[in-house]
Amino acid sequence: MPILDPLKRVQDLRRANERRAGKSDSPVGRTPPGQSLTAKFPVLTYGPIPRVDRDSWRLKVWGLVDAPQEWDYEGILALPQQTQTVDIHCVTRWSKLDTTWQGAPFTTIAALVAPRPEADHVMIHCYGGYTTNMRLSELLEADVILAHSYEGLPLEPEHGGPMRLLVPKLYLWKSAKWISGLEFMQGNRPGFWERYGYHMHGDPWTEERFG
Numbered sequence: 001m002p003i004l005d006p007l008k009r010v011q012d013l014r015r016a017n018e019r020r021a022g023k024s025d026s027p028v029g030r031t032p033p034g035q036s037l038t039a040k041f042p043v044l045t046y047g048p049i050p051r052v053d054r055d056s057w058r059l060k061v062w063g064l065v066d067a068p069q070e071w072d073y074e075g076i077l078a079l080p081q082q083t084q085t086v087d088i089h090c091v092t093r094w095s096k097l098d099t100t101w102q103g104a105p106f107t108t109i110a111a112l113v114a115p116r117p118e119a120d121h122v123m124i125h126c127y128g129g130y131t132t133n134m135r136l137s138e139l140l141e142a143d144v145i146l147a148h149s150y151e152g153l154p155l156e157p158e159h160g161g162p163m164r165l166l167v168p169k170l171y172l173w174k175s176a177k178w179i180s181g182l183e184f185m186q187g188n189r190p191g192f193w194e195r196y197g198y199h200m201h202g203d204p205w206t207e208e209r210f211g
């Protein structure tokens, strides 16, 4: 057996461990399998870009929650804010390192609407009709935010402005642009791309591209 194979295996294991420990700062260790790095920020949208201005934008939360609520743009800005620098990964095989976003943590919103014990998934709804599904447990991780700013500036309309979801740990199709609603549910249901064969979960590190 060529010596390269075991060496590569050890390297891969070390990278996986570093990643789990959050230690790796080498671009190689931070790039999931099958992805290439880009410095650009490609726009990927199915259909036309819905034009939603700040004043009319709303987030409605309903389903299996004790306190259904609606927020406007100012309401989201009035919540505690979080700024974070994260890597993003698109299923079309580009990754972008060190992108900086600001917004309100999903956990704050979840705490305010009080999910019922049986709620275990959330359908994300968007202006324009796009949807995507996620496990509630993953939305409750600390780096999931409702983002209104990118690199210190208000989010551009083509990237989801005035407000999008950011879930850095999953492929970017889960980071719904022009977010309009959160539907808390019991059990999972496919969203837009998931119905067309994308994976129900979408972990870039295990290449959950298609279901």
Ligand SMILES: Nc1nc2c(c(=O)[nH]1)N[C@H]1C(S)=C(S)[C@@H](COP(=O)(O)O)O[C@H]1N2
Pocket (backbone or CB within 6 Å): 041, 042, 043, 044, 045, 046, 047, 090, 091, 126, 127, 128, 130, 158, 159, 160, 172, 173, 174, 175, 176, 177, 178
């Ligand atoms: N509402 C909405 N959100 C969406 C999409 C979309 O078509 N509509 N595309 C998804 C896909 S497939 C990707 S890869 C990312 C791309 O985000 P970007 O255009 O800011 O790069 O947005 C996701 N969020």
Ligand SMILES: [Mo]
Pocket (backbone or CB within 6 Å): 044, 090, 091, 092, 172, 173
């Ligand atoms: Mo995508």
